Amino acid sequence: MALEHAILVSLLEKPGSGYELARRFERSIGYFWTATHQQIYRVLKRMENDGWIDVRDVPQQGRPDKKEYSVADLGRAALSSWLQDPIEPESVRHDLAVKIRGAAFDDPTSLIREVERHRQAHRDRLAHYLAGEARDFTPEASTAGPDGPLDAERELQHVVLRGGIAYERMMIGWLDDVLATLARFGPAR
Amino acid sequence: MALEHAILVSLLEKPGSGYELARRFERSIGYFWTATHQQIYRVLKRMENDGWIDVRDVPQQGRPDKKEYSVADLGRAALSSWLQDPIEPESVRHDLAVKIRGAAFDDPTSLIREVERHRQAHRDRLAHYLAGEARDFTPEASTAGPDGPLDAERELQHVVLRGGIAYERMMIGWLDDVLATLARFGPAR
């Protein structure tokens, strides 16, 4: 499982609390990994017990105190070891594809609406990614203040984002294809 | 969860045993859903208890007997109801993307090999999909004997396969991009 490693990468890029991590997983990390706050808290606790990360209590004004986590030597070693380990190409699971093949045995009307809804969701995500790319990865943004990541770090974040963009574009094109196919064969039955 | 629904669709397309289902999940259904035989057997048992599917003992020559499952009325109704239910666009989980962003904090040499390995796996899968398309979805193959699926069924299977093809092509292109990025920034550090 890679959730703990995704957390390590995110904490290396910038230390933070469980809550902050959960928000990153809704945003930039969410381009390639999703996790709820319950999962994150549980894994953070385990990682702390294993000595992978250090905690620091941070009092705050106007909001509850937080625990700020940062990567310890053991965590860095664990990440390094995982990075060396080969992984299997992911296994695919597309509920929507199941539905599309299932549409041969049912009225496809509601499926058409569903596919249109998904296409819109992918368009929204694509727009969101493109906005993030324009904001963070244009040449002018490259001189990012003292908190800005290093060149290699930035470039790698960018190429992962480009992967998300390519994925969304591919999905939109395919869903267009699906809708055209449903239009040709749906009403004929 | 959609495993039970994927099984229903597969059994509607053609009745079969748990073992045969497991093999389909390694092949055509595997374009969009993966499952091991243990999962399949467990779910088949539950579906049988719920009256979604019927069983028939089929004695065989030269090999162990099998249980052939087919979809019952209750199962067809359950599938129909699920097809009407909206689903959320899938959440993404790419171990490889975690590794790529993690490469900023480690020696990227082994990652380059890994990415090349994945690119080859996607090329192999693409070739496999294209061979299947040429075999099953060329105009000449459309007059497919008495066992051949109906036109709508075939068209929907084809559009799902095209989705798999588009996905593999997108991945190969992106992994090329990743390798170019790693080549530019990996050695410089």
Place this chain on the structure above:
DNA sequence: GGTTGCTATGCAACGAGTTGCATAGCAGGA
């Protein structure tokens, strides 16, 4: 005769992910 390999089914244990709920401080608005 023994080994390997394929068909065919299944159990048990574990690990990971989801869902619902609980707590608590503080801010802002009706």
Place this chain on the structure above:
DNA sequence: TCCTGCTATGCAACTCGTTGCATAGCAACC
């Protein structure tokens, strides 16, 4: 004042998926 909403952390129960193992018949090969 009460209600809503955001930050911040966490428990408990459940479902789902993975891994390792077991059984059993038969075929093919050395």
